[in-house]
Amino acid sequence: MGIYLDNAATSYPKPNDVAEAVYEFMINNGTTSGRGSYKKAMESDRLVYEARKLIADLCNFDDPKRVIFTSNITESLNLAMYGILEEGDHVITSSLEHNAVWRCLKTLERDKNISITQIPASKEGYTDVSDIRKSIRANTKLIIFTHASNVLGTIQPIREIGEIAKEHNIPFLVDAAQTFGAYPIDIKKYNIDILAFTGHKSLLGPMGTGGLVLNYNGNINPLKSGGTGGDSAYEYQPDYYPNKLETGTLNVSGIVGLRAALKYIKQEGVENIHSKENELVKYALKELTTIPNIEVYGPKDSDKIIGVVSFNIKDKRAEYISFELDSKFNIMVRSGLHCAPNAHDLIGTKEIGAVRIGIGYFNSTDEIQTFIDALKIIAQK
Ligand SMILES: Cc1ncc(COP(=O)(O)O)c(C=O)c1O
Known part of the structure; x- marks a missing residue:
């Protein structure tokens, strides 16, 4: 799956x-x-x-x-x-x-x-x-x-x-x-x-x-x-x-x-849905920042964001990262401008786009960890 x-x-x-x-x-x-x-x-x-x-x-x-x-x-x-x-x-x-x-x-x-x-x-x-x-x-x-x-x-x-x-x-x-x-x-x-x-x-x-x-x-x-x-x-x-x-x-x-x-x-309960997603986002933020040459955009505080984290890895195109994640690890993320070019203007990525993960209620910590492990391999290539 x-x-x-x-x-x-x-x-x-x-x-x-x-x-x-x-x-x-x-x-x-x-x-x-x-x-x-x-x-x-x-x-x-x-x-x-x-x-x-x-x-x-x-x-x-x-x-x-x-x-x-x-x-x-x-x-x-x-x-x-x-x-x-x-x-x-x-x-x-x-x-x-x-x-x-x-x-x-x-x-x-x-x-x-x-x-x-x-x-x-x-x-x-x-x-x-x-x-x-x-x-x-x-x-x-x-x-x-x-x-x-x-x-x-x-x-x-x-x-x-x-x-x-x-x-x-x-x-x-x-x-x-x-x-x-x-x-x-x-x-x-x-x-x-x-x-x-x-x-x-x-x-x-x-x-x-x-x-x-x-x-x-x-x-x-x-x-x-x-x-x-x-x-x-x-x-x-x-x-x-x-x-x-x-x-x-x-x-x-x-x-x-x-x-x-x-x-x-x-x-x-909305509060429970929110707090589960918040825990997953907190975990993802903590782990993402350990990846070499990564730039994570937006606040690094899970209380300030919803389940969306965008990033780039130096010298690796966003499309390459999402393609590798999908083809080698069967992990689905999105790269590009996400139909919001003005937000990309703010972070200076309107030309290159970014990789975005969208965390939902049915994700688990294990899935985030598998994604992080895969990203580490791609980042070191
Ligand atoms: C903030 C925001 N507004 C509007 C939309 C458009 O949603 P829909 O395609 O369901 O109309 C999206 C979808 O990506 C969105 O993230």
Whole structure:
């Protein structure tokens, strides 16, 4: 089976319940949700509603109707940014954003003349929140921050940023791709207006699932219009949630799998998931720094990062290291820019990329040790 250390790309394996729930739904139900009124369709509705409720509970939110399902966080973030930003608006964001945020902002800059302030981060990925306060303008319409960098792992000061956003009445959008399910998030306490999530990473669910949690009363224009299963004679997109932003048939089988993953996370406890991952990261950091000629990027303190560690070894290309790990040792890691070129700019690796390990809940200390032993052999070649 090999050792899977690419959980930042997608988590693997998934809890057994996830695949079983998808299989059971596809074999024994298979109906759409929000459409039919026969018993099986009502069961589908119930399963989707429960998934919304579990998402809401996981971030201490109280209105499952404002949990919107999408196909991944890229779609969620596009929906929020295109739905809120208008010609000439100003946006504040981090220096660590994934292209799911950054390309969308650059496109809006080009096509809608929005302006972007990128808050500088240190080489380790730390953001000074006072820079955010200084950057606010009269036309600042959105603050967008990743909860944690998918290159350096660095956790961002979301709570403090939320306070500033609230003080200035600016909507605050958080990209929780790498944290939701593995790190406690309280949408109310952190003053997050819009939480974007993806189902297949730290939430341990299937690909093709994601969404937004809307703790936000402002308008979000839909990206798409079409069938919602209700008010069909009305010629425009309905104005109530979730239908306003959910159009076309939902990925019910995927959401049923996500529901199983959410139940699993609830049963294990986010704090326990977080502390197990934290122990593995601590171990990996300690062992990685013993490897000759290695440069480990980002904070060396496991409490400051999620399960992501990037590194390079002097005179060895990142692609060579990941290829050797895979071909000789059956260890799966990722090399390159990880769709986040700005974070690589910070650490000076935009030209060469880096090797990244993504540690997940199902990894073990033995697996990390096997990876370290393999890396030592590759480093000495
Ligand atoms: C921080 C962050 N945001 C967004 C994404 C995009 O996720 P998805 O491909 O599920 O839309 C990723 C995935 O790598 C990510 O790490």
